Amino acid sequence: MNAVLRPVSKARKRRDLAMRASLGLATALALVPLVLVLGYVAKRGLGAWSWHFFSTDPTGSFLGDPGGIKSAILGTILMVALATAISVPVGVGVALYLTEYGKNSWFAKAVRYFVDVMTGVPSIVFGLFVFIVLILSGGVGGYAGWKGSVALSLLMLPVVTRSAEVVLLLVPHTLRESALALGSPRWRMIAKVVLPTALPGLVTGSLLAVARAAGETAPLLFTAAIVNGTSLNLGQRMNSLPVQIFTDVGQAQDRLVARAWGAALTLVVLVLLLTLVARYMSRRSRLT
Amino acid sequence: MAASAAAISQSGSLRGSPLSRLPDRALRIVLTALAVAILTLIAFFFIRLYVEARPAFARFGVFGFTFNNDWDVSRNVFGALPLVVGTLITAAVALIIGVPVAIAAALFVTELCPRRARGPLTIMLDLLAAVPSVVYGLWGVFVLIPKLKPAEQWVTDKLHFIPFIGGASVAGPNYFIGGLILAIMILPIVSAITREVMATVPADHKEAALALGATRWEMIRTAILPYSRAGITGAAMLGLGRAIGETIAVTLVIGNAPRIGSHLFDQGYTLAAVIANEFGEAANNPIHRAALIAAGLVLFVLTLLVNAAARVFINRRTALA
Numbered sequence: 001m002n003a004v005l006r007p008v009s010k011a012r013k014r015r016d017l018a019m020r021a022s023l024g025l026a027t028a029l030a031l032v033p034l035v036l037v038l039g040y041v042a043k044r045g046l047g048a049w050s051w052h053f054f055s056t057d058p059t060g061s062f063l064g065d066p067g068g069i070k071s072a073i074l075g076t077i078l079m080v081a082l083a084t085a086i087s088v089p090v091g092v093g094v095a096l097y098l099t100e101y102g103k104n105s106w107f108a109k110a111v112r113y114f115v116d117v118m119t120g121v122p123s124i125v126f127g128l129f130v131f132i133v134l135i136l137s138g139g140v141g142g143y144a145g146w147k148g149s150v151a152l153s154l155l156m157l158p159v160v161t162r163s164a165e166v167v168l169l170l171v172p173h174t175l176r177e178s179a180l181a182l183g184s185p186r187w188r189m190i191a192k193v194v195l196p197t198a199l200p201g202l203v204t205g206s207l208l209a210v211a212r213a214a215g216e217t218a219p220l221l222f223t224a225a226i227v228n229g230t231s232l233n234l235g236q237r238m239n240s241l242p243v244q245i246f247t248d249v250g251q252a253q254d255r256l257v258a259r260a261w262g263a264a265l266t267l268v269v270l271v272l273l274l275t276l277v278a279r280y281m282s283r284r285s286r287l288t
Numbered sequence: 289m290a291a292s293a294a295a296i297s298q299s300g301s302l303r304g305s306p307l308s309r310l311p312d313r314a315l316r317i318v319l320t321a322l323a324v325a326i327l328t329l330i331a332f333f334f335i336r337l338y339v340e341a342r343p344a345f346a347r348f349g350v351f352g353f354t355f356n357n358d359w360d361v362s363r364n365v366f367g368a369l370p371l372v373v374g375t376l377i378t379a380a381v382a383l384i385i386g387v388p389v390a391i392a393a394a395l396f397v398t399e400l401c402p403r404r405a406r407g408p409l410t411i412m413l414d415l416l417a418a419v420p421s422v423v424y425g426l427w428g429v430f431v432l433i434p435k436l437k438p439a440e441q442w443v444t445d446k447l448h449f450i451p452f453i454g455g456a457s458v459a460g461p462n463y464f465i466g467g468l469i470l471a472i473m474i475l476p477i478v479s480a481i482t483r484e485v486m487a488t489v490p491a492d493h494k495e496a497a498l499a500l501g502a503t504r505w506e507m508i509r510t511a512i513l514p515y516s517r518a519g520i521t522g523a524a525m526l527g528l529g530r531a532i533g534e535t536i537a538v539t540l541v542i543g544n545a546p547r548i549g550s551h552l553f554d555q556g557y558t559l560a561a562v563i564a565n566e567f568g569e570a571a572n573n574p575i576h577r578a579a580l581i582a583a584g585l586v587l588f589v590l591t592l593l594v595n596a597a598a599r600v601f602i603n604r605r606t607a608l609a
Contacts, residue, residue, distance in 0.1 A: 121591060125584050279411065
């Protein structure tokens with residue numbers, strides 16, 4: 001007993017201090033890249049921003065004015081919007097199945113496991129898959145914006161499903177039971193009680209999935225991408241911000257690299273805004 | 289009230305008529321169908337990848353394709369060993385750098401930092417995950433590669449006696465840069481899961497350690513780390529899965545040379561990067577296309593195994609991963 005209560009020795013104190021300091025330093029180190037990346041993107045990107053930059057399409061001319069990123073911004077918005085329209089209903093539906101019907105049955109467990117597996121699939125493999133099924137097999141033509149959306153929706157699906165399931169589980173059971181006890185059929189209970197209660201959380205999860213999809217390059221490369229595209233038709237090849245950046249970097253010409261930084265800043269602002277709005281929504285949710 | 293009670297007693301049961309239960313059935317069937325569709329999709333996914341990759345496996349053999357050290361598009365010879373090795377080297381670098389920093393950050397945020405700093409720090413760590421891959425790549429190409437080159441050369445000169453690391457002439461894009469970028473990209477997920485795992489350490493354990501006179505660090509070492517070891521291992525494996533599958537950032541900074549580099553600061557290639565770079569031109573060459581799809585399948589199986597192993601360690605479900 002005495003040994004334990006003896007005051008902490010100098011050596012132990014020193015070690016404690018040293019370890020605490022190194023943990024703090026490591027945390028600071030972890031944040032260095034964030035500051036550097038955002039700093040460089042802001043500095044180099046702002047230099048490229050202008051009205052012209054946002055209001056013109058890439059020209060693709062070998063010399064002179066490379067044009068702006070209008071089609072890239074609109075392409076990203078359109079493709080991600082369609083991907084969201086596909087993945088959010090399906091993802092929330094699967095989550096509802098898991099929480100309201102499947103629960104702990106072996107089938108529900110299998111679905112859960114494979115949704116987990118889907119989160120680990122590299123995004124480029126989703127691109128390959130969509131290429132094989134929708135382009136290589138023929139019948140539905142070549143690259144198109146909507147095929148890019150399908151690839152993005154595959155990527156978003158597990159993110160939406162998992163976050164939705166977590167939120168739906170937070171809806172108190174007493175609420176469900178009260179609705180049923182009042183004689184409401186199950187579908188009304190889900191539509192009028194479970195979903196409205198979980199809504200802010202569902203929005204948060206979906207927005208995080210949207211933010212992730214908006215920044216993805218790999219699934220679009222061989223499903224939708226086109227260099228210097230100007231089309232705004234989801235039935236045709238479409239440009240997007242990440243692909244625009246990727247191809248501009250590959251060109252290694254100063255004026256194109258400048259456009260890449262400008263596009264990167266646009267993309268980062270878009271994604272960070274989505275992320276912050278998602279966080280704000282989750283904070284307003286009453287379920288914790 | 290009285291009327292409805294009468295209605296109930298008349299129909300003899302609280303259940304509605306079969307007609308009014310129709311929407312209920314429909315909803316149940318639709319939702320179950322969605323869940324079945326997910327499983328079907330994944331099976332379909334695997335089968336289609338395999339079918340399209342088969343020409344490559346038929347020509348070179350599964351083993352030959354994966355472990356032959358010869359990837360030459362001009363001769364139509366595809367042995368993926370340089371890509372597999374590149375993937376493993378960059379992933380290893382990412383883990384060696386990223387995981388300790390991620391664990392330290394998680395410890396600092398959960399145990400040491402002032403309560404008011406906890407929220408902002410967590411958000412900033414999570415924001416690392418929000419930056420798109422292609423933006424990390426852009427930054428890597430134009431900032432990290434030129435700025436780090438002298439430092440890399442200095443390190444390799446000083447450590448000339450260590451094989452694979454020392455005595456090299458540093459190439460601009462190389463394995464180490466790729467691994468470093470990957471380390472930054474896996475840091476937020478490893479840190480977030482580690483944080484969640486550490487939050488499950490019972491307060492009793494921590495308080496007991498402190499009550500016995502342990503310093504803060506001793507409490508971390510004796511109470512927190514042993515309790516969360518399995519979870520931290522799982523988090524690191526999820527990070528490994530991410531590092532293996534990450535494509536665009538690595539493609540931009542790895543050098544894209546389809547051979548096994550002679551040292552850490554040499555140019556290389558990864559499975560994901562080769563698909564991103566070569567697939568566009570391979571669409572009209574069936575064996576090249578099959579080889580790239582086979583590379584995708586190897587990648588898929590590799591990430592699948594790693595993730596399945598990670599799940600064994602993290603049995604709690606988290607919304608983050």
